Amino acid sequence: MKRYNRLRNLREDADMTQAQVGALLNISQRSYAHFEAGTRSIPIEILVALADLYKVNLDYLVERTDNKEMLPRK
Numbered sequence: 001m002k003r004y005n006r007l008r009n010l011r012e013d014a015d016m017t018q019a020q021v022g023a024l025l026n027i028s029q030r031s032y033a034h035f036e037a038g039t040r041s042i043p044i045e046i047l048v049a050l051a052d053l054y055k056v057n058l059d060y061l062v063e064r065t066d067n068k069e070m071l072p073r074k
Contacts, residue, residue, distance in 0.1 A: 003038035006063050010054045011036075025049055 011021055018036065019029040025046055034040035042050075051058050051070070059065040 002063075004036055004042075004062070006061060007036045007050065010050075010056070010061075014054065021050075021053070024053060 011018070017029075018032045022029045022032040025032065027046070031040070035042045035046065047058055047061060051061050054061070055070060056068045057065070057070050060068045
């Protein structure tokens with residue numbers, strides 16, 4: 001699986017711990033750490049919540065683009 005360095009960078013830029021992000025997502029710190037490390041797949045609901053939390057688009061979050069801008073909702 002892919003390691004998500006961008007998740008870690010966004011979390012650190014927001015001055016948050018893994019435990020704090022986990023609490024916002026209603027998951028444990030350990031579960032969140034697995035997502036960041038790429039040892040577990042990230043459910044789409046969690047990806048969407050993370051994109052909303054960091055105000056970035058999903059493609060940026062999963063390192064498919066370097067464009068952070070969220071697309072407008074229709």
